Amino acid sequence: xxxxxxxxxxxxxxxxxxxxxxxxxxxxxxxxxxxxxxxxxxxxxxxxxxxxxxxxxxxxxxxxxxxxxxxxxxxxxxxxxxxxxxxxxxxxxxxxxxxxxxxxxxxxx
Amino acid sequence: xxxxxxxxxxxxxxxxxxxxxxxxxxxxxxxxxxxxxxxxxxxxxxxxxxxxxxxxxxxxxxxxxxxxxxxxxxxxxxxxxxxxxxxxxxxxxxxxxxxxxxxxxxxxx
Numbered sequence: 001x002x003x004x005x006x007x008x009x010x011x012x013x014x015x016x017x018x019x020x021x022x023x024x025x026x027x028x029x030x031x032x033x034x035x036x037x038x039x040x041x042x043x044x045x046x047x048x049x050x051x052x053x054x055x056x057x058x059x060x061x062x063x064x065x066x067x068x069x070x071x072x073x074x075x076x077x078x079x080x081x082x083x084x085x086x087x088x089x090x091x092x093x094x095x096x097x098x099x100x101x102x103x104x105x106x107x108x109x
Numbered sequence: 110x111x112x113x114x115x116x117x118x119x120x121x122x123x124x125x126x127x128x129x130x131x132x133x134x135x136x137x138x139x140x141x142x143x144x145x146x147x148x149x150x151x152x153x154x155x156x157x158x159x160x161x162x163x164x165x166x167x168x169x170x171x172x173x174x175x176x177x178x179x180x181x182x183x184x185x186x187x188x189x190x191x192x193x194x195x196x197x198x199x200x201x202x203x204x205x206x207x208x209x210x211x212x213x214x215x216x217x218x
Contacts (some may be wrong), residue, residue, distance in 0.1 A: 001171075001173045001174070001176040001178055001186060002173075002186065002187040002189075003178060003180065003184060003185070003186050004184070004185050004186075005183060005184055006163070006183045006184070006185065007183055022161070022163075022185055023159075023161055023185070023187045025159045025187070025189065027158070027159045027190070027211050027212060028137065028159060028209070028211040030161050030185075030209060049136070050134045050136045050137060052131070052132055052139050052209075054115070054131075054207070062110075064110045064111075065110070067110040069110055069112060071112065074114060074115045074116055075112060075113070075114055075115070076112070076113050076115065076131055076132070076139075077110060077111065077112050077113075078111040078132045078134070080111075080134065081136070098163070098207070100137070100139060100161075100209045100211075102136050102137040102209075102211030102212065103136060103211065103212065
């Protein structure tokens with residue numbers, strides 16, 4: 001039975017946003033993104049995969065398409081396939097969010 | 110921009126476990142399952158879809174295959190495609206968990 005503790009995956013990297021994997025299958029991945037103040041995930045898109053961000057701690061400015069919104073713990077946003085999306089932690093607190101994406105954009109063989 | 114507030118989806122039903130939808134696309138769904146003490150999700154499986162449960166509040170006994178584990182807030186478990194899975198809230202507290210499943214077992218046209 002594959003069980004994970006979120007707290008043990010709450011790891012940051014002073015150089016850039018850190019992606020910590022909860023689960024990864026051929027069908028999707030589920031990560032815990034940890035961003036120090038000032039860190040970001042550059043806007044990008046996935047032609048065939050939908051993504052969800054769920055803020056667990058702190059606050060971040062999320063982009064989906066041409067829109068930007070500040071979201072805090074307990075809020076979630078959908079980035080549908082083909083839409084540019086990203087997040088910036090403008091600080092001063094750390095930002096932690098759960099991320100689900102399916103289908104997996106780079107499934108393992 | 111499709112944003113949801115988890116708190117507004119924290120809804121229970123005295124008759125049975127309540128599934129509250131955060132997001133649903135052709136590719137996956139993301140729900141908030143709310144279980145009063147004594148409620149459960151009967152063991153079942155999905156031949157082609159993987160599921161993740163992430164406990165947000167309370168404690169539940171999760172089954173995956175032949176294994177059973179009590180998980181509490183901050184713990185998560187993977188139920189891979191084809192494995193029987195379910196959850197029981199043995200109480201006394203309410204149980205709230207995020208559930209992510211992909212691909213969507215009944216995609217809308």
